[in-house]
Amino acid sequence: MSTLSVTVEKLVVHPHPNADRLELAQVGLFRAVVAKGEFTTGDYALYIPEQARLPEALIAELGLTGKLAGAQHNRVKTVRLRGEVSQGIVCRPAALAGTDLAAAEAARTDFAEALGITKWVPPIPVSMSGQVEPAPELIRWIDVENIKRYPDIFEPGEPVVATEKVHGTACLVTYLRDGDRVLVSSKGVGGQSLALVHAPGNLYWRAAQRHGLAEAARKLSAALDLERVAFFGEVYGQGVQDLHYGATAAQDETLGYALFDLVIDPAPEPVRWLSRAEIEATLGDLGIEVPLAPVLYEGPYDIEALLGLAEGAETVSGTAAHLREGLVVRPASERYAPVLGGRAIGKIVSNAYLLRDGGTEYE
Missing domain, CATH: 2.40.50 (OB fold (Dihydrolipoamide Acetyltransferase, E2P))
Incomplete structure (x- = not known):
């Protein structure tokens, strides 16, 4: 949100x-x-x-x-x-x-x-909640503003990458080299610098284990000499939100996950958000296989083209199972956005998504 x-x-x-x-x-x-x-x-x-x-x-x-x-x-x-x-x-x-x-x-x-x-914050289902513990070292996710509200985030013609916005629930996984610890949280809980205590039925822990996120982060940390590594991905499927992409949360094997951001902490240097090209190259070089949010556009920033591309059918499942939620747009090279006072990133939400009946919006 x-x-x-x-x-x-x-x-x-x-x-x-x-x-x-x-x-x-x-x-x-x-x-x-x-x-x-x-x-x-x-x-x-x-x-x-x-x-x-x-x-x-x-x-x-x-x-x-x-x-x-x-x-x-x-x-x-x-x-x-x-x-x-x-x-x-x-x-x-x-x-x-x-x-x-x-x-x-x-x-x-x-x-x-x-x-x-x-x-307005929707109530959270039991499967998306749980016992929490303080987690000051957790790398938190940020609120992504709507490009329609802030159209000057990007310059016309600036190279950008637009990925499909997946309608699920954000899963935050931070690996800490000190103590070989893993913190798992949701966007809402993580925003309070809290982590979810491990529980077998918890949706976020299930997704992290199903897709080997702790092992992937540990491998990244060792290879790049990092104090912390953070994966941000969308957990999706029937039972999570109303749009399911042909997946289901009923069993771990059918639970969907799409990585949309990766942060590294090469302390004492500041934390750094990787660009989409850096994510693909870094994971590929280390042989790490994690499902990624689909790229729908790479090229010069063209707001009219992106507004049109936000509409249509989803591409995550490969079967156009339902409407598309929209896009998340980032610069090809990560940078600061003065209009936001922070990271340059924005979203475009499709009209079909906004106007649908019976939608859910759990964080």
Whole structure:
């Protein structure tokens, strides 16, 4: 998931092709349906992204009572309105009256806490939870922001690699040379610097053992003289999320796994994220076989081409079993992104995925 940030944005307003009383307010590359005449191009307004949970008072003020997603009808979700995809809410709540919106936009002020807006996090099934222990040495995963919200992550024409975004649950495995220890966690648990205590039925430990991740990391550590090695992969299959790629979590032999990132720690040098080419070369040179997330594009950064490529059928199973969740885009050579204040990486989520019925979003 992305981080939750409720910010003021400068709008570009477009006609709605199928409705005389509606328009489309563009924020980054997102478009949200708004009432015609409510905003004009150049106006500043608050943008509330998908996955946000709104307090009842704000829902009532915006005239959205009973219209949002979730059991309590308080969650922002992508919808289709009169044939157009609407992602997020564009508004000017009364609480912002008197606020210098242009200054707030320039400062990237986050109004989530002031407005009582929180991030929706789905409940975790028992198989994805377990007893935890402190793990300060665990290398944590990061939130990947949506390129539609931050279209300036990459420069036009910059060499990039786009891998298929696999709909599963992120499995974090960190190998520590000191003590020959292995830490296994999920994205949510690992984000708290906690690891999951080994348990036979735990999904993440099962995936790590099934795909030999500890042995692979130990081999990498010895070959490259590394203090720590971290594998980040998506565990998938029926019983994990609603998209299954022809795999199933019922038995270890049928549990799917796709590596999407690899971090090395050649202490005292800083930790380093490997590029996709480095991952393939490093694993290949050492004869390590770990399933990798499929590469769908390598070439110059072209946002229109990537937006189109995010749609379609999945390629993980080789059978186009269902729709594609989207893409994860990285530069061909790892670098810092000023707009994010961190690693240059972004995602594009397909409209078909966002609009599907009965979807699950476990971390």
